[in-house]
Amino acid sequence: MADLTTTFCGITSPNPFWLASAPPTDKEYNVRRAFDAGWGGAVWKTLGMEGPPVVNVNGPRYGAIWGADRRLLGLNNIELITDRPLQVNLDEMTRVKRDYPDRALVASVMVPCEEAAWKEILPRIAETGCDGFELNFGCPHGMAERGMGSAVGQVPEYIEMVTRWCKEATGLPVIVKLTPNVTNILGPAQAAKDGGADAVSLINTINSITSVNLDDMSPEPMIDGKGTHGGYCGPAVKPIALNMVAEIARNPGTLGLPISGIGGITTWRDAAEFMALGAGNVQVCTAAMTYGFKVVQELISGLEQWMDEKGHSAVSDIVGRAVPNVTDWQYLNLNHVTKARIDQDLCIKCGRCFAACEDTSHQAISMSPDRVFEVKDDECVACNLCVNVCPVENCITMETLQPGHIDERTGKVVEEHAADWTTHPNNPSAAAAE
């Protein structure tokens, strides 16, 4: 049986599933029940400065995107950091950590960009017994307008500076939470590393407007006739998060920097994918907000079953396994030729593949009067679009042409050796092929 125990930047938890800093981790009542349900750790809802608590809006704070049966696909929020007094949070964290010593309890922090502020608050929070800190450089709304959150996360120099202050202020692990609202995630990740961060976590939410109310002509969620951009999360953001995680995992400068993967994780499979791309553990927010704490049971049982099936006994066996296979376009093998194949027994004759290929510049699928759909090998560029639009799973597959076969589209014999763009004759800066 696979052992899910995970040690992430020195913090050990019974499984790699942590709750991300958000409303589910905003109070003792919640975190206790989350731990009872089986969550391996929790990053407490972001703490701010001592003083008058943060004020949230009193109108709606969420916008959403749904599938047809109102399955929540994407969520957007305009919530700020915790709006409860600092001491109340600290007392609660202390009690929770005392009663759940085996679980990871990490404090998320966001204070103004001043050395004294960070150096004063970290030791005070450390008294709760928490296992580490997560610096919230990610929140894209509200706090950013006050020079915090993503206003810091978008400037690598600030990230490095604040991270260094924090490392000087505490001996506990420091995780830097990155905002995806940047053109290149590597800059902030490198800055965190240079500042001495023990790990990065990503992604925080993405700047977004989920929908527009066409009656009142205002973005949703609408508050007294107006709306603002919020932070996008949930299943829809997973592809963006996966790419950012993979970029950091494979970039020479940040190689080896522990990553806590966040963004749209809803099932065990999502979690396994993040870990395969280099995440040492994962954090979950929207799935818990949508379905409740109980989803962790499926995350645990699914990951265990898959690891058993694949013969992985420890979480460390799967972390980063797919990273060597993430490469740049220019290194993809141009001699690898595939063709779409339609399984006529599975085909239900909907014609979607035809419409897609016909209207997407390839015209490589033929349609007979009695609705038999066939791939024309001499036109098929192997783009895979038909596979993706076909409503029947495995009805269309991509067959690899073996070396020696002729690609009817190009008339060329499929070659055995791999060859990529770097050596391609059409590439003006190609290295001479040997």
Add this chain to the structure above:
Amino acid sequence: MASAIRKEGVSSGRVDMDTAQANFSDLHPSYDAHEALVAADRCYFCHDAPCITACPTSIDIPLFIRQIATGTPEAAAETILEQNILGGMCARVCPTETLCEEACVREAAEGKPVEIGRLQRHATDTLMSKDIHPFQRKSLTGRKIAVVGAGPSGLACAHRLAMHGHDVVIFEARSKGGGLNEFGIAAYKTTNDFAQRELDWLLQIGGIEIRYGHALGNSITLEQLRADYDAVFLGMGLAGVNALSLEGEDKENVEDAVAFIAELRQAQDVTALPVGRRVVIIGGGMTAIDAAVQSKLLGAEEVTVVYRRAQDAMPASGYEQDLAQKKGVRIVCNAAPVGIEGNGSLTGVTFAYTETVDGKLVTTDDTFTLPADQLFKAIGQTLAGAPADVVLEGGKIAVDGLGQTSVKGVWAGGDCASGGDDLTVTAVAEGRDAAENIHATLMGA
């Protein structure tokens, strides 16, 4: 009510009012808005969709379903109605299991088609509940066309002609319009007086006058119509019924199923309608099934449909047969009536089992008698009152692909005309297409 159910003979009040209301409620209740979105999401938006081909009126089904899915059921309704002006009724009565839904690729894939009929109803009901009539007449042409019969074919023809700017007068023998929509379709398929509401809605186009109580052959002749109008469309349905040609057919409680159904459809209070304790229906089509199911719903204890051929040859669809059996109707196949029993009042019907010999159906000597106090004949309707000068074909008015009869300036469609199934949707398609050809003929000339 146990005693009422077992009361011998033909009697009313076998079920109480509440039971009757429940029994005759909507067979397929309408979707709520969310159900419709979920059902619409199942459509694959097929290329050159097979469901469109299978619909006699060629409604652009993937388009209208997508319009529902994107929150515009009114636009969906317009897509439906521009092909089929009685799209509301068709959504309720079409045997979709042998038409669009049979062709749906999801039927082939998983035996669960997209519920096209119910989606169509959702769209048309939404539009009609707002009392929107989305079509307007083109500029008036000054042409006048006579339509005989205010059934589906006549109404579809009249509406399309009115849209093209022609004026239409419909001559209808009965005192109410709608044809079999009003007098034939099973009560649980078209509740809340839908046929009349749809008729009123359809007439909002303007330019259509209905003259009730005017039967071709009685008060008017084809010559007269041809003289007074620029064109004539015959959509008179099948007003006659086939006879069994058995002794005793004139006994009391031996009735035509269509007459029984018409009476039921017009009844203010169905519990007042008398029905037998033991009812036998002879026939295998939709009329037989409808008469049987409705007898059962009225409280008949034993209801048996007897069909002369094998079950798989029954004109009623498998779905209709299942429905009947679910309601407790017994279906006996391969048996033909040979005697009507009873001295004085009806006591039973004797059948002989049948066999097919050299492709011909023959009766055997093997017989049985079913006790019965009511017998419904549902062995087909016939054309009645067709003008003498039009050529017939197989007992119906012969028409070409454009709906033209043998008489110049006279078109026909629906049940009374040759070709096509006897279905509401087919009648609509034929009426509409004849109107297009009338329009082309009148304006091209």
